[in-house]
Amino acid sequence: xxxxxxxxxxxxxxxxxxxxxxxxxxxxxxxxxxxxxxxxxxxxxxxxxxxxxxxxxxxxxxxxxxxxxxxxxxxxxxxxxxxxxxxxxxxxxxxxxxxxxxxxxxxxxxxxxxxxxxxxxxxxxxxxxxxxxxxxxxxxxxxxxxxxxxxxxxxxxxxxxxxxxxxxxxxxxxxxxxxxxxxxxxxxxxxxxxxxxxxxxxxxxxxxxxxxxxxxxxxxxxxxxxxxxxxxxxxxxxxxxxxxxxxxxxxxxxxxxxxxxxxxxxxxxxxxxxxxxxxxxxxxxxxxxxxxxxxxxxxxxxxxxxxxxxxxxxxxxxxxxxxxxxxxxxxxxxxxxxxxxxxxxxxxxxxxxxxxxxxxxxxxxxxxxxxxxxxxxxxxxxxxxxxxxxxxxxxxxxxxxxxxxxxxxxxxxxxxxxxxxxxxxxxxxxxxxxxxxxxxxxxxxxxxxxxxxxxxxxxxxxxxxxxxxxxxxxxxxxxxxxxxxxxxxxxxxxxxxxxxxxxxxxxxxxxxx
Amino acid sequence: xxxxxxxxxxxxxxxxxxxxxxxxxxxxxxxxxxxxxxxxxxxxxxxxxxxxxxxxxxxxxxxxxxxxxxxxxxxxxxxxxxxxxxxxxxxxxxxxxxxxxxxxxxxxxxxxxxxxxxxxxxxxxxxxxxxxxxxxxxxxxxxxxxxxxxxxxxxxxxxxxxxxxxxxxxxxxxxxxxxxxxxxxx
Numbered sequence: 001x002x003x004x005x006x007x008x009x010x011x012x013x014x015x016x017x018x019x020x021x022x023x024x025x026x027x028x029x030x031x032x033x034x035x036x037x038x039x040x041x042x043x044x045x046x047x048x049x050x051x052x053x054x055x056x057x058x059x060x061x062x063x064x065x066x067x068x069x070x071x072x073x074x075x076x077x078x079x080x081x082x083x084x085x086x087x088x089x090x091x092x093x094x095x096x097x098x099x100x101x102x103x104x105x106x107x108x109x110x111x112x113x114x115x116x117x118x119x120x121x122x123x124x125x126x127x128x129x130x131x132x133x134x135x136x137x138x139x140x141x142x143x144x145x146x147x148x149x150x151x152x153x154x155x156x157x158x159x160x161x162x163x164x165x166x167x168x169x170x171x172x173x174x175x176x177x178x179x180x181x182x183x184x185x186x187x188x189x190x191x192x193x194x195x196x197x198x199x200x201x202x203x204x205x206x207x208x209x210x211x212x213x214x215x216x217x218x219x220x221x222x223x224x225x226x227x228x229x230x231x232x233x234x235x236x237x238x239x240x241x242x243x244x245x246x247x248x249x250x251x252x253x254x255x256x257x258x259x260x261x262x263x264x265x266x267x268x269x270x271x272x273x274x275x276x277x278x279x280x281x282x283x284x285x286x287x288x289x290x291x292x293x294x295x296x297x298x299x300x301x302x303x304x305x306x307x308x309x310x311x312x313x314x315x316x317x318x319x320x321x322x323x324x325x326x327x328x329x330x331x332x333x334x335x336x337x338x339x340x341x342x343x344x345x346x347x348x349x350x351x352x353x354x355x356x357x358x359x360x361x362x363x364x365x366x367x368x369x370x371x372x373x374x375x376x377x378x379x380x381x382x383x384x385x386x387x388x389x390x391x392x393x394x395x396x397x398x399x400x401x402x403x404x405x406x407x408x409x410x411x412x413x414x415x416x417x418x419x420x421x422x423x424x425x426x427x428x429x430x431x432x433x434x435x436x437x438x439x440x441x442x443x444x445x446x447x448x449x450x451x452x453x454x455x456x457x458x459x460x461x462x463x464x465x466x467x468x469x470x471x472x473x474x475x476x477x478x479x480x481x482x483x484x485x486x487x488x489x490x491x492x493x494x495x496x497x498x499x500x501x502x503x504x505x506x507x508x509x510x511x512x513x
Numbered sequence: 514x515x516x517x518x519x520x521x522x523x524x525x526x527x528x529x530x531x532x533x534x535x536x537x538x539x540x541x542x543x544x545x546x547x548x549x550x551x552x553x554x555x556x557x558x559x560x561x562x563x564x565x566x567x568x569x570x571x572x573x574x575x576x577x578x579x580x581x582x583x584x585x586x587x588x589x590x591x592x593x594x595x596x597x598x599x600x601x602x603x604x605x606x607x608x609x610x611x612x613x614x615x616x617x618x619x620x621x622x623x624x625x626x627x628x629x630x631x632x633x634x635x636x637x638x639x640x641x642x643x644x645x646x647x648x649x650x651x652x653x654x655x656x657x658x659x660x661x662x663x664x665x666x667x668x669x670x671x672x673x674x675x676x677x678x679x680x681x682x683x684x685x686x687x688x689x690x691x692x693x694x695x696x697x698x699x
Contacts, residue, residue, distance in 0.1 A: 228633060229625035276543045455543045468633055470625035 012217035031098020033476035034258030035199030040500035042210035054095035062190030069189035097200030106487035123453025143177035152183030154305015163404030169314035187307035223271035261445035266376035302326030319361035361485035449478035545659025552666035558689035617643035
């Protein structure tokens with residue numbers, strides 16, 4: 001049965017042949033950055049077209065079929081990996097709403113020390129903590145950023161909190177973009193109730209209400225330019241199975257790239273955009289994550305309850321934080337360094353498992369390059385310092401889980417046996433753990449078109465305008481001059497709101513002149 | 514003709530900038546702000562070409578002036594200067610009271626779609642549109658101007674190019690410093 005789409009949303013079947021369109025602003029991508037900037041620009045009176053490579057999938061389509069979700073909503077079936085030591089598996093959403101449809105929904109304001117650093121070290125204007133408040137407030141209103149209803153907190157997250165409380169470690173309840181979340185824990189595969197307020201159900205409908213058009217199944221191949229002015233985009237419809245379809249040319253005086261920190265720089269590079277800084281694609285940071293699988297005696301049933309209800313912030317000044325996040329058996333088996341019978345034993349205890357992870361604010365950076373054919377390739381090597389922090393953070397997390405009552409913990413370090421008790425934790429440090437034996441994952445890619453006040457060091461100015469190119473802006477996590485150390489969604493959205501305001505001001509000034 | 518005089522020699526800062534390497538000056542060009550066109554009109558600026566070899570060509574020191582025509586468009590010109598030391602007064606040739614003016618240029622913001630788009634944030638001094646004779650070699654020149662200091666148009670940095678067909682060849686950098694007010698117009 002064909003998907004029912006709201007008015008203003010188009011899909012591959014709406015393109016019988018090559019098409020030429022025009023508008024004031026093209027927005028490439030419909031996630032945390034693209035949907036926000038599209039809605040703000042449309043509300044500001046611009047004629048906006050959003051191009052989204054993935055398909056349009058409404059709330060009614062979301063269910064517990066993990067295979068379908070990963071195959072359909074995740075770029076490359078979730079199997080994207082960076083090249084380096086160790087390889088880092090990362091996931092990106094590829095659908096209308098982008099990664100906001102499949103993320104955990106944590107909605108944190110940018111830590112003040114990060115905003116201060118951006119202002120001080122990268123000369124980003126107007127991001128002092130007080131100056132960003134109104135943008136955070138506006139975003140939080142539209143995405144309904146709130147604490148969870150208590151009954152939606154699952155046992156796995158309760159155990160995380162109990163362990164932290166016993167150790168007197170700082171633990172805070174998550175603020176998430178949700179309205180009376182039912183705790184189905186389907187966040188990573190699309191919220192089936194609509195309670196999670198992704199851009200699919202917030203900013204995209206707002207954009208449509210203000211007259212924006214959304215073309216799904218449309219991959220932008222190249223920016224169109226005349227000299228150093230961007231004049232539009234050339235895109236290709238993507239049919240079922242990835243079959244290339246009609247060509248779509250859109251003429252516009254503004255283009256906003258919001259394709260994420262992997263694909264935005266790739267689009268700029270393959271379009272021949274030159275930066276005086278020479279840094280398009282560089283400065284890739286990604287919050288390396290390590291996960292442990294802890295087995296408890298009690299029934300945990302971690303699939304009941306919200307995706308993530310708490311974060312342990314005791315070590316935030318060291319650059320890491322902890323969370324518990326239940327993931328389906330298929331994904332557990334993919335992410336656990338165990339095989340055969342050993343893996344079977346772990347999965348047999350699935351209903352007594354707490355999966356917990358640590359997020360590390362990385363201190364090194366990698367790079368996105370474009371391979372022949374135009375595909376982006378991410379290169380990233382974990383630094384020795386960050387690797388040591390992952391080991392330390394993992395050991396602290398194990399201590400927390402044993403304190404909460406865990407009986408056995410499987411580690412993300414190949415070759416290091418499972419821990420059987422709190423006294424075993426020191427065994428993690430018994431020998432050096434080579435980086436290439438670490439299972440490292442992430443869902444936060446940042447920094448590859450960094451903003452800042454110096455065109456010789458940054459790709460974009462303080463408001464996301466690409467230096468030395470007219471009519472081209474960036475509005476996604478590529479803008480971050482450094483990692484934020486917390487879930488980045490709200491930072492992306494707040495910056496997109498602020499930058500859209502700047503775009504509108506510049507358009508008004510242009511008309512007045 | 515009004516000439517209001519400011520100190521007639523270059524400042525230590527302008528001499529320091531003129532002595533920077535080409536690479537440092539290129540970085541400074543990228544970081545510079547767009548000058549305010551209105552702040553240039555009605556003024557002459559002391560010019561110092563950065564490369565040492567400009568002394569050998571007798572064009573280390575010069576003056577650029579800016580004026581607005583009846584249609585409101587901004588133009589400029591060059592004046593030859595006595596090639597004394599940089600810390601000595603700028604004296605126009607043949608005389609300060611009646612300098613020779615040549616190498617006229619049109620001043621405008623940079624059009625990103627044009628061939629002359631090296632610095633989108635700069636002002637372009639386009640000698641091809643200055644009303645010079647078609648055989649005047651200065652018509653091949655293109656200069657870009659940016660502010661050195663934020664918010665101030667008293668000290669400017671320039672980057673000079675020569676147009677060779679469709680090519681634009683960078684030749685040198687130069688520094689401009691506010692010199693004296695003038696009401697001269699062509």
